Structure formats: C-alpha cells, structure tokens
Amino acid sequence: MVLPPLPLPDLLLQLGAHQLEVAETLVWVGRLLVIVVAARLFAELLVRLQLPTILGELLAGVLLGLSGLHWIVPPDTQAQLSSGLLQLLGSLAHVPLPAVQEIYNDTFPSLQLVAGLGLYALLFLTGLESELDELVAVGGQAITVAVAGVLLPFALGTFGLMALFGVEPIPAIFAGASMTATSIGITASVFGELKMLRSREGQIVIGAAVLDDILGIVILAVVVSLSAGESLSAGPILRLVGAAVLFVVVAIGLSRTAAPAFDWLLDQLKAPGEVIVASFVVLSLCCFAATAIGLEAALGAFAGGLILSNSRHTKAIQEAVKPVVALFATIFFVLIGTGIDLSVLDPTDPANRYGLVVAVFLLLAAIAGKIASGWAFLSAQPTDRWLVGLGMVPRGEVGLIFLGLGTQAHLLSPSLEAAIVLMVIGTTFLAPVLLRLVLAGRGTLAEASS
C-alpha cells in the first residue's frame, strides 16, 4: 500500500479545475477499461484451451505493458507511454500531451492501491477456502509432502542462485520463497476433471497444497519484512519467523473457537450488506494486527480468511467476496504483467544469455523440487508418487502474488523478475498438461483396481 505523493507540476496548475477533472476521469476510466477488457479476452482464450485464466491476466499485462504496447506503464519504470494513446486521450480531454502524461503518472499510485485491495481480497479468499479439515484427514502424509514441497524448491532455488549465479542473499531468498507455493485451484480442477479428486493421490495433494500456502505465506512475510532491514542477522529472523508462525497458529486456533461467535454476530446484523461488511472488518482487523506487530498485511489477509474458514456462512462470504476479487485482483495480475520487461530474456542479445540460464535453472528447480516431494512420505498402500509430485508443481496465483509483493518492495533485478515470471508461467502451463497425460495413461488402471 505504498502511495508516494508527487508534486503538482505547474503544467497541471495551468489547467482549469473542471478540465483537470475531466482529463483525470478519462485517464482513470479508460485505463481500467483497457485492463479489464484485455484481461477478459485472454482469460476467455485460455479457459477454452483448458489452461488457468490467471495466466491470461498476466499475459494481458505483458501485452499492454513494458514488453508490448506501452499502454499501461508503471511510472517507476521510467518508460515512455504509447504516443498514440497519449494523443487519443489528449484530444478527447482537450489537454496538452505532457499534461496527460503527468495525470497518467499522478493517478497510477491509486490504481496500484485498487489492485492492492484485490490482492488482499484474494488472499482472504484463499485462506477462506483452505479446508483445514481435509489437511487433518490426510494427516501425516500430506504434511511430509507439504514440508518437502516447500523446503526442496526453496533450498534448490535460494542456494542454487547464490552458489551458481552469485545472486545476493535477499533476492535469492525471495526467489526461493516464490517457488514454495502450490496452486490448489489449478491442481484441484485437473484432478476433478479426470474424476481423481477423491483418490488417495488427490487427497494428499490438496491437503499438502493447503499447508504449502500457509508455509509459503509465512516465509514470504518474513522475507519481505527482513528485506526492509537489509541485514540478515539471526535475531530478527528468529523473531519474525516466531511472530509469523504464532500469528498463523492463533488464526487456526481462532477458526475453531471464534467462528461460532462470528456466526452469532452475523445473525444479529439486520441492515443489508452484512456478510461483506463483517468479512471486511475481520480482514482489516487481521491486516492491522499483522502490520502493527511488524509482519506483512498480506499475512493478515490470509489469516483473516483462515479464521472464517470454519464459519457456517463460508459459502455466503465467498459469494460476496468473489465479485470484488474478480474485478480488483484482475487489475493486480495485469499490473504485474505490465511491469515485466521480457526483452531482458531476448535470446538474440548475448548480454541476456546469463539471465536466460537463470530462468531455465529456476524453472527446472521449481519442477524437480516439487516432483521430488512426491516421494516424501511412507505409504503401506500403492500410491502413484508421480501423480502426487506433478500435482504439487503449478504455482499459479500464489506464485504471482509473491512476485507482485517482491516487485513492490523493489527486491528483484529485472532479469530475476522475468525469470520468476517464466517459472510461474512454465509450472502453471506444464503441470495440467503433464497431469492429464499421466492421469489419462493410468486412469483405466486406477478404475480396474478400485
């Protein structure tokens, strides 16, 4: 929620108040329209290819941003806005082009703020949909898979980047952390589509993915908070890890004990809009508490969802939050895409070879680390360890959220940023394809044995 105020340049002071307001409205509404329409077009395309829509939103951003049309350009990248767009807006608003550019840059922080609302709503929804009971049901096996699925990619990524490529510790840790999450949504939809969601493998993967989200967000909260201090001494690390773990443990505890109180309160409310308002209050309280004790607001948003995951009203809350997520989280994902400069990975430029190698390394480490976690449990019954491992591979929206937060905190170099994007895109594209191949090959076997 960084909102750097900019000085009002003389240029804008020369405009009348009404003229300025008209130009601001046109820039605001026009920019939102372009973002939402482009995201929807790509999402519709990917849905028809049976691929995750989240990637469509990211690709829409890449097309609109630094690597494409230059229609949506974050001011801190210092890049030039498309001159065609400037001329169109300038002629509609009857305002000189440099003034349009100023208004564009001045209103960008508020766009990022709106995107932030979407991010927190999405994290809240992710927490809300965490089926802690599913995790408990599969128990030990899911827990060892989850822990291995966090530790292996994290260790491979972080130490690999530091040892092989000489990356600094903070960005290396951050890149490693961005490899820890597993996208429940994508895996669940592929398993569900092939009627394998209730299989042993499906249950283990879903349980482990729930836990991976929790572990990943704890690591993320610690890394982003650490990066502010710019030192890596044991004291602050232990304090932050302790605070983050405690925060999540308290949230899980509250999901058992406080949910009835929340339900009672919700039943007392009679004015309309009670579900979204009560959810918003829990979400905000958790963000406020997390920030006040030195953790990331993102962890608070997720914990708020965890607390309500056991409410009788979970369905109603989901219904109320989803429109907010559909609108605002889309903006968040598109904005991530706009800031990515894919030209740093252009293989025809020899200067980029190094960055490309890093990207390929991250992608391979991300896939190998998760697949290996499929062997990280004991089982008396025959279990397809390839299915479990592949099911853990897609990073999806959680990987992108991590990337977005890292970009906001200015932790990453452009080539590391692009490498993480490729890692997220690669795992998210490849996992459904590979899973379908493996599942289709063994589906008849599974049915015969059941």
Added chain:
Amino acid sequence: MVLPPLPLPDLLLQLGAHQLEVAETLVWVGRLLVIVVAARLFAELLVRLQLPTILGELLAGVLLGLSGLHWIVPPDTQAQLSSGLLQLLGSLAHVPLPAVQEIYNDTFPSLQLVAGLGLYALLFLTGLESELDELVAVGGQAITVAVAGVLLPFALGTFGLMALFGVEPIPAIFAGASMTATSIGITASVFGELKMLRSREGQIVIGAAVLDDILGIVILAVVVSLSAGESLSAGPILRLVGAAVLFVVVAIGLSRTAAPAFDWLLDQLKAPGEVIVASFVVLSLCCFAATAIGLEAALGAFAGGLILSNSRHTKAIQEAVKPVVALFATIFFVLIGTGIDLSVLDPTDPANRYGLVVAVFLLLAAIAGKIASGWAFLSAQPTDRWLVGLGMVPRGEVGLIFLGLGTQAHLLSPSLEAAIVLMVIGTTFLAPVLLRLVLAGRGTLAEASS
C-alpha cells in the same frame, strides 16, 4: 475523481521506506475500519427503529468528522485531526506525529477515490433497478406527478433561495436540484410493509419516483457541468440539457434493443467472474462516453444501469454489484457526513440564525413541493392524494449523492451544505413516520372499500 497530488514533504523523506509503508498501511486500514464499523453500528440502530440505514451512515460520518470526534477529517477543510488518534497511530507505527498527519492527508484522496467507486456502483445499481415497465404501466398519472414533483421543489428551492436569501444562482440552482429526487427504496419499503405497494397510490408513487431519479440526475449533470464554466448563458445550458436528455433517451432505447446482445455476450463468457466484469465494462464505457461529451460520469453510471435493467441477468448483476456497493458506497456516505460542519447551525450563536432560517425554509419547501405533486394528476377513481404526495417526500440516498457531488465540486457554502443535509435527513425521517400514520389511519377504510 479529483486526485490532487501533494508535494512529498521532507518530513516523510526522513522516514525509511519500510517505516513509511507500515505507517501508511496502519493509517489506511485503521481509517477504513473506523468508517465501516461506525457506519454499521448506526445502520443497525436505525434498522431497528424502522428508519433508513443510509441516515445511519450519514450520522456515523457526522459523529466521526468535523462536527464530532475529528477522527475522519477531509484535508481540504483544514481542520485538526484528533490528537488522541494521532498519538495512537504514531506510537503503533513508531513515527513522529506530524508525519502521521502528513500521511493521513496524503492518502485521503485515494480514500475519496474508493468512495467514488462506491458512488458509481450505487448509481449503476439505481439505474439497474429502475423498473421502466412499472413507469409505463401507470403511465400518464405517474408522469405528471413526477414532473410536478421535480419542478415544484426545484422552483421553490432555487427561486426562494435567490429571492428571499440572496443566494448566488449556481448554488441556489444546485440546492434546488438536490430537492428533486425521490428515494424509491424508502417509499417502497413503507408501502410494502403496510401492504399498500399494489394499491393505485403505491403504483403511481413508484412510477413517479423512477422518473424523478432520471429527471433529477439530468438536472444534476447539467448543473455540475455548468458550474465549471461559472457562467449562466442560454447556449451552454441548452446544449447540456440537450446532451443529457439525449444520453438518457439513448440509454432507455438501448435497454430495449441492446439487452439481448448483452445477454448473448454474457452467455459466451466462460472464465469466472463474468457477470461483474461485463457489468463493469458497460458501466465504464458509459462513464467514459458521458465524460468525453462533457457530461458528468455520474450520469453515465446511472445510464449504464438503465441499459442493463432489461437484461435476463439483472438479478445476477444485482447480486454481484451489491457487495461492492455495500462496502464502498458506505464510505461515500460516511465521508459526506464527516465534511459537514453542524456548528454553523448551532442556534445559540446569533450569527447562525440566518443559516438556520435557510435550513428550515429548504426543509419546508422540500416537503411542500412534493406533497403538492400529489394533486398533479387527473383521476376518475378516488385516489388518496395525501398518500401520493407523502410517498414522494423522502430524498434518501439520491439526495445525499447530489449533496456529495456538490461538495466535491466546491459549489456550496458550509451553511448551505448543512441546510441540504438537514433537508435530506428531515424528509427521509419524516416521510416514513407520516406515511405510517396516514396509512394506519386509512388502512381499515381501504380494506372496507375493496
């Protein structure tokens, strides 16, 4: 959507980036929490008193703002923030108090922007819920009642303020315009509660209220646009009235012809969140078009709702938009309340007598003008003209939206602003009470004659 960027003071540059972000998050989240919780407490109280919740949100703002605790203080009022609140935030964020005040002021425009999103969503919803068919069904009688119910309060208010109190034309016209709307929601709920919604009187009032919203928003769009030019010559007025009327007529036409195309498009969309996204695109396109031809974005938002009011998916759109409205429009109404300085109406200060007389005049004119509209139709059957007139009295949320837009455009003096608030509160409180009294007295009569 005014977003004046402010210079980043040296004070904030002395803070570390992380410290600044923590303080910003605490100010942001804390302020939103206070607004939403206070609004909810008052709304729950008023719902139990069978009074409109919208007044509760306004009262919450009055309590939190300039006239009360000074917790939520719009920076342009130059008022001092509560020192207790400053100290609390400063100690939580480990930031000196002047820096908290700076952050508070710098982030306020983004809060107003979020409130603006709520306003446009609410206007869209109002348009969406306009049952144009109901208007057509009651036909001529509703139309003459609506036109009289717009013209009488508008003329009484505007010319009364100019002739009796020497108010300048633009603020006088604006105050008159704020008296034109009728709140469908409040009237419909009282008529419904007493089972009179399907009576002749109920049908005429609901039909007329739909038309009043349309006429009121056209007048508002013209007045706000005019005020920018700060001159009142016939040419621009006619041009604006023509454009606004044309805009609404086209929207009504599109609601008949374009709704099937919209429904077809919506059926083609397969990625999740399609209803809110498609609605948002229509809303934004209409806002963009209205702004580009020199009208208010508010008119565009309302017209967007009108266009979709005939869609097969109206119910789904309402369900998707309502959470956004419940959260963000609440902020809009609370912010209106925070900016109201009720002390300008304190009767113990002789300097305020004049403002008080204006307020009482506006309230009486607002009530008398609408009650008189109950006689503005011919009817062969016996019709209770008092019921029709009283049903038109409550201004509710539409009156407040007008006030909010007038405040944003800096059109009104503090005493005129306070007078309009009293007019909106007075009509909205009194109408349900009077209607219940009259309906209860005549209910037995109506049943006996039917």
